[in-house]
Amino acid sequence: MNDRPDPHDLHDLLAHATDAIERPHLAGTALREAHRRRVRRRGAAAAFVASAAVVGVVATTLGGSLVADPAPPPQGTPTPTGTPSGTPSPDDGRTGPATWPTFDPRTAPDLPPAPDDLAPALPRVVDPPASAPSVAQDPMPAAVVASVDRDAGLVRLLGTDGRWRTQAVSQETPSAALSPSGTSLVVWDYVAYDASVVDLTTGEDRTVPPPDPAAVGVLEAPNWLWLDDETLTTVGFDRSFVVDADTGTAERAPFDLGGLSSAVDSDGAVMTSAQWTTPNVLTDWAGGEPREVSMERTGRLSYLAADDDGTVAGTSYDGRPFAVVADRRTLTPWALLPVRDRGAAYSNGGLSVLGLAEDDTVLLRVARLGTGDYAGFDVVAFDPGTGEVSLVSSLSSGDAFAAGLLREVAAPPPPDPEPPVADPVEPADVQTAWDPDDVESLPWDDTLGLPRDLSVGVGAAERGAARAVAVADGAVSVLGPAGWYVGAELPDGVGDDATVAIAPDGSRFAVVDGDVLAVSTDDGWTTLPLPRAFSGAGDFYTDLDFVGTDRLLLGEWNRFWEIDVAGGDAVRLPFDVIDEVVPAGGDVLADRYSDTEVNVLERWRDGTATVLGDLSALESTQRPASDGASLVTVRADGGYYGGQPDVTDTDGLLALDLDGLTVRGFLPVPSRASFYSDNANLTPLGFTDPDTVLAEVRPAGSPGTTWLVTWAVGTGEVHRVASFPTDQPRLALALDALGAD
Amino acid sequence: MDEREFTEWAGGCERALLRSAYLLTGDLHRAQDLVQEALTKVALRWPRLREGNPTAYARTIIVRDNVSWWRKRRRESVSDDVGRADAAGGAVSTDPDAALVVRRALARLTSSQRAVVVLRHFDDLSERETADALGVSVGTVKSQNAAALARLRTGAPELLDLIGRTR
Numbered sequence: 001m002n003d004r005p006d007p008h009d010l011h012d013l014l015a016h017a018t019d020a021i022e023r024p025h026l027a028g029t030a031l032r033e034a035h036r037r038r039v040r041r042r043g044a045a046a047a048f049v050a051s052a053a054v055v056g057v058v059a060t061t062l063g064g065s066l067v068a069d070p071a072p073p074p075q076g077t078p079t080p081t082g083t084p085s086g087t088p089s090p091d092d093g094r095t096g097p098a099t100w101p102t103f104d105p106r107t108a109p110d111l112p113p114a115p116d117d118l119a120p121a122l123p124r125v126v127d128p129p130a131s132a133p134s135v136a137q138d139p140m141p142a143a144v145v146a147s148v149d150r151d152a153g154l155v156r157l158l159g160t161d162g163r164w165r166t167q168a169v170s171q172e173t174p175s176a177a178l179s180p181s182g183t184s185l186v187v188w189d190y191v192a193y194d195a196s197v198v199d200l201t202t203g204e205d206r207t208v209p210p211p212d213p214a215a216v217g218v219l220e221a222p223n224w225l226w227l228d229d230e231t232l233t234t235v236g237f238d239r240s241f242v243v244d245a246d247t248g249t250a251e252r253a254p255f256d257l258g259g260l261s262s263a264v265d266s267d268g269a270v271m272t273s274a275q276w277t278t279p280n281v282l283t284d285w286a287g288g289e290p291r292e293v294s295m296e297r298t299g300r301l302s303y304l305a306a307d308d309d310g311t312v313a314g315t316s317y318d319g320r321p322f323a324v325v326a327d328r329r330t331l332t333p334w335a336l337l338p339v340r341d342r343g344a345a346y347s348n349g350g351l352s353v354l355g356l357a358e359d360d361t362v363l364l365r366v367a368r369l370g371t372g373d374y375a376g377f378d379v380v381a382f383d384p385g386t387g388e389v390s391l392v393s394s395l396s397s398g399d400a401f402a403a404g405l406l407r408e409v410a411a412p413p414p415p416d417p418e419p420p421v422a423d424p425v426e427p428a429d430v431q432t433a434w435d436p437d438d439v440e441s442l443p444w445d446d447t448l449g450l451p452r453d454l455s456v457g458v459g460a461a462e463r464g465a466a467r468a469v470a471v472a473d474g475a476v477s478v479l480g481p482a483g484w485y486v487g488a489e490l491p492d493g494v495g496d497d498a499t500v501a502i503a504p505d506g507s508r509f510a511v512v513d514g515d516v517l518a519v520s521t522d523d524g525w526t527t528l529p530l531p532r533a534f535s536g537a538g539d540f541y542t543d544l545d546f547v548g549t550d551r552l553l554l555g556e557w558n559r560f561w562e563i564d565v566a567g568g569d570a571v572r573l574p575f576d577v578i579d580e581v582v583p584a585g586g587d588v589l590a591d592r593y594s595d596t597e598v599n600v601l602e603r604w605r606d607g608t609a610t611v612l613g614d615l616s617a618l619e620s621t622q623r624p625a626s627d628g629a630s631l632v633t634v635r636a637d638g639g640y641y642g643g644q645p646d647v648t649d650t651d652g653l654l655a656l657d658l659d660g661l662t663v664r665g666f667l668p669v670p671s672r673a674s675f676y677s678d679n680a681n682l683t684p685l686g687f688t689d690p691d692t693v694l695a696e697v698r699p700a701g702s703p704g705t706t707w708l709v710t711w712a713v714g715t716g717e718v719h720r721v722a723s724f725p726t727d728q729p730r731l732a733l734a735l736d737a738l739g740a741d
Numbered sequence: 742m743d744e745r746e747f748t749e750w751a752g753g754c755e756r757a758l759l760r761s762a763y764l765l766t767g768d769l770h771r772a773q774d775l776v777q778e779a780l781t782k783v784a785l786r787w788p789r790l791r792e793g794n795p796t797a798y799a800r801t802i803i804v805r806d807n808v809s810w811w812r813k814r815r816r817e818s819v820s821d822d823v824g825r826a827d828a829a830g831g832a833v834s835t836d837p838d839a840a841l842v843v844r845r846a847l848a849r850l851t852s853s854q855r856a857v858v859v860l861r862h863f864d865d866l867s868e869r870e871t872a873d874a875l876g877v878s879v880g881t882v883k884s885q886n887a888a889a890l891a892r893l894r895t896g897a898p899e900l901l902d903l904i905g906r907t908r
Contacts, residue, residue: 009904010858010862010863010904011862011863011865012904013839013843013900013903013904014764014843014859014862014863015760015863016834016835016836016839017764017833017834017836017839017840017842017843017844018760018763018764018833018834018840019834019835019836020832020833020834020835021756021759021760021763021769021832021833021834022756023752023755023756023759024755024756024759024773024776024777025752025755026751026755026773026776026777026780027747027748027751027752027755027780028748029777029780029781030751030777030780030781030783030784031744031747031748031784033777033781033784034781034782034784034785034787421853421877421881423877423878423880423881424880424881424883424884426880599851614853616851616853616854616885616888617853617877617881617884617885619884619888
C-alpha cells in the first residue's frame with residue numbers, strides 16, 4: 001500500500017475546516033469528574049465509615065465513627081430551606097461548591113432506587129426475623145448489619161450470604177460494632193470497662209479486658225470501635241487506646257478521639273471534629289501527625305466520614321443544615337446538599353452521614369419519623385457529582401454496619417470484549433493468481449459425485465440421495481446419484497420463476513414464489529405461512545436457503561427472516577438492506593457494510609446478533625458463504641493511491657477463520673472492471689469440507705458457461721468440477737451431500 | 742494531584758483535541774463529550790501521565806471511545822449525522838462551505854478510515870503513532886489510509902478540488 005500523497009495540503013484543509021472551534025475550557029469539569037471517580041478505580045479497600053448513634057441509642061457505633069454528643073439544635077426557630085434550587089451553582093469546579101437542590105428527608109422512602117452496584121452487600125430491605133440460628137451453631141462469612149435487641153439480649157446479624165444469625169449477649173445495655181469487613185463483632189456495655197469480641201467466621205468469642213485498669217471505676221466506661229479487622233480503639237477514657245482484638249493487648253493511641261465526631265478511614269487513620277466548646281477545627285491524624293484544619297468553610301461537621309483518597313463528608317448545622325463533601329486536605333467544600341429540617345428533627349440525630357462509598361457517593365442515614373419515635377430508617381445515597389439522591393436500603397432496625405462492605409461499589413460487569421479486527425491481506429497470504437479464462441486447463445475433481453455436465457435435466461432417473469435441485473418445467477428436478485429425476489410437481493401457485501433451496505444434507509427442499517412458501521415432505525409439500533411483511537413482489541429478488549435442516553432463511557432486498565420448518569414461526573432478523581445474510585452451519589452470518597459504516601461481520605444465533613469482528617481492513621467483501629467455522633468471500637480490492645499496487649492489491653477469493661478473523665488464504669482472481677467481484681461472476685457457494693471451497697465462476701472470455709471449481713484453501717490449488725449453461729435454471733446444491741455415495 | 746499543572750496542560754491541548762474529535766465525529770457536541778471524557782481519564786491518571794505524553798493518551802481515549810460509541814450506536818439506530826451536523830454550519834469554521842465539504846467527505850469513510858485520516862493528516866501522527874492510538878497494526882493503518890484516500894478520491898472529488906489537487 002502507499003503513503004499519503006501530500007499530507008500538508010490535506011492537513012491545511014482539515015485545519016481550515018475547523019478553525020472556528022474554540023478552546024472548550026473543560027479542565028475544571030474534568031477535574032471534578034475525576035475526583036468523583038478516583039476511588040472506584042483503585043479497587044476495593046475496606047474502610048470504616050463515619051456514622052452516628054441515633055438519639056436515644058447513645059453510644060451505639062455505626063461502623064467507625066462515634067459521636068460524643070448529639071449535634072446542638074439549630075439556633076432559633078427551624079427555618080425551612082425552601083424549594084429546590086433546580087440546578088446546581090457553579091459546575092466548573094473553579095469558583096465554589098455545587099449546591100444541589102434541597103433534599104427533604106421525609107421523602108426518603110419514596111426516592112428512586114440507587115444503582116445496584118452501590119453497597120451491593122446491603123439488601124434493599126432489611127428486616128430482622130424473630131428467630132435465627134446462633135453464630136456458634138452456624139458461623140457466617142461476614143455480617144453486613146448488626147441489630148441490637150436489648151430486650152431479647154441478642155445481636156441479630158445479617159450475613160453476606162443473605163441469612164440471619166444471632167449472638168447472645170450478657171450486657172444489660174449492649175452496644176455493638178462490626179469490623180470493617182464484617183468478620184468480627186465487638187459488644188460492650190456503657191457501664192462496663194471490658195468488651196466481648198466474637199469471631200463471626202467461627203463463632204468463637206472472648207473478652208477483651210479494660211485497656212486501662214487504673215481507670216476502672218474512676219473514669220467513664222469507654223466506647224469501642226474498630227480501626228481494622230484485628231484492631232480496636234476506645235473512646236471515653238480521658239485518653240484513647242489501641243487494642244489488639246485477639247490478645248487484648250493495649251497501648252496508648254497516638255490520637256485523641258475526644259471530640260464532636262470521629263471517623264476512621266480505610267487506612268485506619270483517624271480524624272475528629274472539635275466540640276462546640278472548642279475552636280472550630282478538624283484534627284486529622286493521617287500520616288501520624290495531627291493536622292488541624294479550620295471548619296469555617298464547611299461549618300462544624302457533626303457527623304463525619306472520610307476516605308483515604310482525600311475526601312471528607314459530613315453534616316453541618318451552622319446556619320442551614322447541609323450535607324457537605326469537601327477536600328480532606330483543605331476542607332474546601334465541593335458539593336453541598338441542603339437539607340429540609342422541619343422541627344429540627346434531622347439536625348438532632350435524624351440525619352447522619354453513614355459513610356463514603358468508593359466512588360465518593362455519600363451514604364446518609366435518614367430516620368423515619370413516626371409519632372414521637374423513630375420508625376426505622378433509610379439509607380440514602382447522595383451523588384455529589386450530580387446531586388442525585390436515591391434509596392439504597394430501608395431498615396426496620398440496624399445499629400452497626402460493616403464499613404468496608406458499605407463502602408464497596410460493585411465492579412461494573414465486564415464490557416463485551418472488543419470484537420477482533422481483521423488484519424489486511426498480507427503478501428504471505430497471497431497464493432498464485434488464477435485466471436478463470438484458463439478453467440478448461442484445470443485438472444478435474446470428480447470426488448464430489450457431480451456429473452461434469454451439470455445441465456439441468458427433467459429426467460426419470462432412479463430416485464436417490466439428492467445432491468442438487470432446480471426448478472424446471474413445473475417441477476423440482478432433483479439430481480441423484482443416477483441423474484436427474486422429478487422430485488415433486490410444484491405446489492399450486494408456484495411457477496418456474498420460484499426460488500428453490502435444498503437442505504445441506506439433501507433431505508428436503510423448499511420453494512418460494514409470490515405468496516407461497518412450501519417445504520417438501522415424503523409425500524408432497526407442506527406450506528408455511530409467509531411473514532406478513534414479506535412482499536413477494538416480483539420487483540424484489542427472493543433469497544431462500546436452509547439453515548441446517550430444520551430452518552429456512554428467507555430474504556428479500558431489505559428484510560430477512562428465520563423460519564422454523566416444523567412450526568412455521570418466523571423471526572425477523574435485525575439486518576438491513578445492504579447486508580449480505582447467509583447461512584453458516586446452524587447459524588446465520590451477516591456481512592454488514594455501507595459507505596459510512598464499518599464492514600462488520602455479525603452472527604445470529606439463538607435469537608441474538610453478536611458482532612464477530614470488523615472486516616474493514618479487508619476492504620470490500622462480497623457474497624460470503626460459511627460453514628460456521630470459516631468464511632469465504634469475494635474480496636474486492638479497495639484501490640490504492642498513486643505508486644504501484646502490491647501483490648495484495650487485487651480481487652480474489654478470501655477465506656477467513658471465524659475465530660479471530662485470521663486470513664486462511666487469498667486466491668487472487670484479477671479482473672478488469674471488477675468483472676469477477678462487483679459484477680458477480682465469481683461466487684463462493686460454501687465449503688465441501690473444512691479446507692475446500694466450492695465456487696461458481698463465469699469466465700470473462702466465455703461467460704455463457706458457468707463452471708463449478710474447488711479451491712483448496714491451504715494450498716491454493718484449483719480444480720474444475722462441472723459446468724453448465726449460464727442461462728439455465730438456478731441450481732441449489734446440497735453441499736454436505738456432495739461426495740457421498 | 743497537582744491541579745494547576747493539569748489545568749495548564751489541558752488548556753494547552755484541549756482545543757486541538759476538540760478539533761480532532763470534531764473531525765472524527767462531525768458533531769461538535771459529541772466531540773466535546775469525547776474530549777471531556779478523555780480529560781477526565783487523564784486527570785485520573787495524572788500522577789503517572791504527567792511525566793509522559795498525556796496528550797497522546799487523551800487522543801487515544803478519544804479515538805477508541807469514538808469507535809466504541811459508534812459500534813454501540815450502529816446496533817441501535819442510525820441517524821443522519823451529516824444532515825444534523827450541517828445545520829451547525831459555521832460554528833466550526835470561518836469558511837462554512839469548506840467545512841461542509843470536509844464534513845460530507847469524511848462521512849463517506851468508515852469510522853476506522855476516518856480515524857486514520859484524522860490522526861495521520863490532521864494530527865500529523867506517524868503510522869506507528871496512529872497504529873498505537875487505534876490499537877491496530879501498522880499494516881492496517883497503511884491499508885486503511887490508502888483505502889480512505891481512494892474513497893475520497895472517487896467519492897468526494899470536491900474535497901481534492903478544494904486543495905487544488907489534480908488527479
